[in-house]
């Protein structure tokens with residue numbers, strides 16, 4: 001049996017302010033830092049350990065991974081960062097308040113943007129100062145890979161390329177893997193691991209800073225999953 005532990009970053013400043021975040025690089029709040037410390041402590045107390053860790057290029061996930069590894073006395077293990085594990089790109093909605101946007105466009109429309117598998121939020125313009133193409137961390141990307149908006153399905157496509165190219169081989173080689181990522185990247189992985197068809201994932205939200213343990217068979221099909229230390 002194989003095992004992989006997924007963790008969504010701790011509460012971020014924009015989680016707290018209820019703003020669409022996506023690729024915006026906001027930091028953790030005090031509560032988020034505490035959630036990450038608690039997660040690391042819980043993993044250690046429950047006998048977990050890791051050989052390798054993966055995260056996005058966004059500081060809320062990176063910092064969560066670092067804190068978890070620090071608490072576990074595992075800061076020495078190899079860690080890899082990739083834009084492919086970034087949060088779903090929220091297009092032109094990035095930065096807007098979710099409640100104000102719902103008041104303007106209606107709850108139903110905002111729910112579609114947030115939780116539909118295929119619907120993309122309104123796209124950002126390339127001339128927008130928030131455009132990721134002007135951020136040095138994405139300068140090595142092909143222009144066609146730099147999103148202007150993404151559906152959950154788009155996010156799933158890139159996250160699974162990363163899974164198949166990097167994570168699955170590590171698991172198969174016997175390494176114990178930690179992935180610190182984001183609400184929608186992890187929803188996309190859960191959708192894949194649990195083979196949830198269509199819009200079946202719509203009602204699933206992943207809490208911040210709680211380790212989600214997946215036990216996998218030799219073909220990396222999920223056998224069971226559980227949250228560690230969740231009430």
Ligand SMILES: O=C(O)[C@@H](CO)OP(=O)(O)O
Nearest residue numbers: 019020021022087114183
């Ligand atoms: O704003 C975001 O990027 C995400 C995660 O916080 O929000 P949502 O819950 O709408 O997917």
